[in-house]
């Protein structure tokens with residue numbers, strides 16, 4: 394039973410997570426941690442989006458167990474099924490039905506601009522599934538089906554939410570009567586916290602991702618103490634001391650990523666973290682970051 398206090402708010406959140414492998418620090422800091430903070434104040438709907446997962450090949454029994462594991466992980470992270478709706482996407486057939494209607498609204502030119510498809514399809518574009526190409530249309534259906542007003546996500550999903558707004562506005566113009574021109578409200582992305590795009594621990598130009606072949610590129614939410622110690626020790630940095638300002642930090646991508654992760658967990662601004670550590674080498678900082686990660690994870 395959802396707390397009735399929540400129903401008084403006119404804001405409504407929808408966000409999803411794919412049941413594909415282990416969740417990592419990026420999923421946590423970019424999405425789940427913010428969901429936990431928002432669920433008490435705003436009507437919240439969170440989905441384990443298995444229809445999105447099958448846009449790339451999946452082993453059916455593995456997908457089923459991953460769906461259970463990801464649900465358990467978000468509940469363990471603080472999502473309370475008494476405060477928020479948590480459900481499996483494929484159990485609500487209307488997601489696929491609305492996605493088809495939106496396929497007939499969305500333009501090919503809009504989808505051609507989506508950077509995530511370009512990254513995921515890579516050189517094998519001709520062999521990518523139509524599902525992978527149309528992924529953002531299904532995402533628009535997920536959000537608009539519930540007339541969600543806000544979508545808390547990591548920075549990587551911003552472009553997909555802009556597309557959902559274009560689809561909503563086009564649908565309203567094409568089909569809604571004059572007195573219903575706002576039939577679908579235009580959803581706003583909520584990109585919150587200090588670590589909105591957590592980068593790989595091995596390469597500061599790449600997003601931390603479940604599908605990176607190197608496990609040393611990410612901290613999984615299931616990693617044990619030893620894994621965390623090893624991964625932070627091996628995390629790429631540079632030979633210079635920690636700088637004084639965010640401007641100096643901005644050209645040192647791997648260093649900036651570690652500072653942002655620290656800031657994200659401690660809920661401090663990166664500048665406050667720099668004030669604490671500037672002039673020191675990374676050894677001391679990594680030791681403290683490791684302790685924070687072990688405690689929180």
Ligand code: AQP
Pocket residue numbers: 409410411412413418419420421422423424545546547548549550588589590591592600601602603604605
């Ligand atoms: N590196 C990240 N930094 C910040 N936020 C992130 N998110 C994902 N990676 C980062 C956010 O986590 C939520 C759920 O993501 P998802 O599981 O639906 O899909 P994804 O973005 O495709 O995640 P991965 O890890 O990158 O999966 P693979 O490797 O399979 O492609 C979203 O809100 C997302 O922004």
